Amino acid sequence: MSDIAPSGTPGEVDRLVQWNEQGLVTAIAQDKATGDVLMVAWANREALAKTLATGKATYWSRSRKKLWTKGEESGYVQLVLEVRTDCDGDALLYLVDAPGPACHQLRRSCFSHRVDRDGSVHTDRPTIA
């Protein structure tokens, strides 16, 4: 948990990111225009490399055990405008332009459940885009 020290050298992200024991880090997709946090998934080296090369948000699917470019099936591609990492390099933030739903429930964001103080959970009503 020490701070990363970037030098601006091509390719350095690969060693600066603190991949976990499964070779993964948390990857958050955020709508760059609205600030909405859309979803949280995982990325490995290859997913990050593909995201940077193609400009399309790519993750590692732990359930399917394969690279997953968001929208390859649904059509709801996330165009990545910027990639960021945090002070200790254990998370990635994809700032995206993604007009479609990020959630497989066809909601804008996966974070559709509000947790109240009493521990009850309330789901947003569907919205018409």
Next chain:
Amino acid sequence: MSDIAPSGTPGEVDRLVQWNEQGLVTAIAQDKATGDVLMVAWANREALAKTLATGKATYWSRSRKKLWTKGEESGYVQLVLEVRTDCDGDALLYLVDAPGPACHQLRRSCFSHRVDRDGSVHTDRPTIA
């Protein structure tokens, strides 16, 4: 990785959240007013319960192996305006009012490093708040 099905019952968040094998989930702090993603950490049941009870963002520190209410040392408390969870319950989103820096580097957000297409990493210049 199935969708959670909230019923609005007090306390249900405890079973709806998909705590991992260490009893943790990813917890993201986002500035509710500006949309800035401030930091990513971990929460366990106790951290979430304390967050809901006190309205102060509380995490589980894996390095220190203890509950960590943000700001208890730095003074930069994050007041939690809303807690959300995602479709499959494996992440929490704390929407906070936190005028101070979230990062121990005294930056507003921990995500101070931009990753360029060539894999080089560039750190934001310090800003004067």
